[in-house]
Amino acid sequence: MARVIELGEKVERAHEIASKAREFEKQLSRNLVDRGNEADLLTLALLLGRNAVLIGSAGTAKSEITNKVSKLIDGSVFSIQLSRDTETSEVLGYFDPKVFKDEGKLIRLTDGTLLTADVAVFDEVFEANSILLNALRSAINEKKFYDHGTAYDIPLWSLIGSSNLVPEDPRLAALYDRFLFRGFVQPVGALGKTVELLRAGRSIDLERTNGVNTKPEITVADFKEFRRLVDQVADSVLPLVLPDGTAGEVTSKLVEAFVNLRIAGVELSDRRKVMAQKAVIAAALLDGKSEASMEDLRVLRYLAPETEEQVGDVDSVLRQIIPTDRMTTMDLQVAADSIKRILEPGMPVTEDILEHISEGIETFRTYSASREVSEDVRSFAGTQLRDIESLIRESGKPEFAELKNKYDLTEVQRQ
Secondary structure, three states: OHHHHHHHHHHHHHHHHHHHHHHHHHHHHOOOOOOHHHHHHHHHHHHOOOOEEEEEOOOOOHHHHHHHHHHHEEOOEEEEEOOOOOOHHHHHOOEOHHHHHHHOOOOEOOOOOHHHOOEEEEEOHHHOOHHHHHHHHHHHHHOEEEEOOEEEEOOOOEEEEEEOOOOOOHHHHHHHHOOOEEEEEOOOOOHHHHHHHHHHHHHHHHHHHHOOOOOOOEEHHHHHHHHHHHHHOHHHHOOOEOOOOOEOHHHHHHHHHHHHHHHOOOOOOHHHHHHHHHHHHHHHHHOOOOOOOHHHHHHHHHHOOOOOHHHHHHHHHHHOOOOHHHOOHHHHHHHHHHHHHHOOOOOOOOHHHHHHHHHHHHHHHHHHHOOOOOHHHHHHHHHHHHHHHHHHHHOOOHHHHHHHHHOOOOOOOOO
């Protein structure tokens, strides 16, 4: 009985920290349109002490949201935009001239640098020169930096990065792999959200002009405590084996997802599989739950894809697992992004893709008309449906002729 009470108290404490994390997540996406997934990804990565990177074309608010991280965390945060010209000393600290003069030793002044940071935010993280990239790999892998005979212990909890592209240089493969959480950011594609996007842009500009101060929402100590609690309540929140000896339902679906992802060509390393279960637990606690549910398997969207092309494959696997009657606006956004990506000019169209689009239209039509979901979800589904139908209607691809006929998507807007 004592253990049950203790376990309950730990779950309750995790929920207390989660309430701070939810406010942190809310502030991350404030005044940014359709960036809920990115805020969710970064929040989970920080709660688990893992590295995260947002990848997408310029102008998709990657830097805007990652730079908010440094303002919303109470702790030692180091932030910089990297380029090929960034000097190592700008990141690791300049050498102390007095020590060199008096003792002939090269000792760095580390205050306010990566070497003393709990959280680092790097814009264009893969653009550094080879010397600095080697230092980053050492910082991430070993939490140490060796320099002129001096070993620096690095307290780094999480490295948050952004990049316009997935690195193609083989020398960057090891560094890229260390970003366990990856978000592939798409431009705001909802035609019905243009006004919302413009309004958000004005709000951001006003805040910058008026010098609005963003207050920290959560501490690094909160992140560390939450991570410990995830490990301590894991068997309760996501049981691997039930008392009757059978596997837990969510655990079974997680393993099924691993198998189906592999069949789809998305291979997860053992490290990512282990992290996936921790992320499922964290997602459940972040939502204020005491037990993981199928919806928490959404975290695979952040852990599984290595490239933008794999996002659709991961989403297809998850749609077979997450109950469609319990999809949130975040789930619907991911599904919509997947379809819109397929509808882009130049993308090949196959029978599987046509089926994927058709399933998506049916899902959005169901949600936009359902009275069993909230008004927010119903409205959001309707907006996404109109955007998808408009893209199909305006497409000149002959492969979409059957879809146009099936759903009455003529060149004239349906009333």
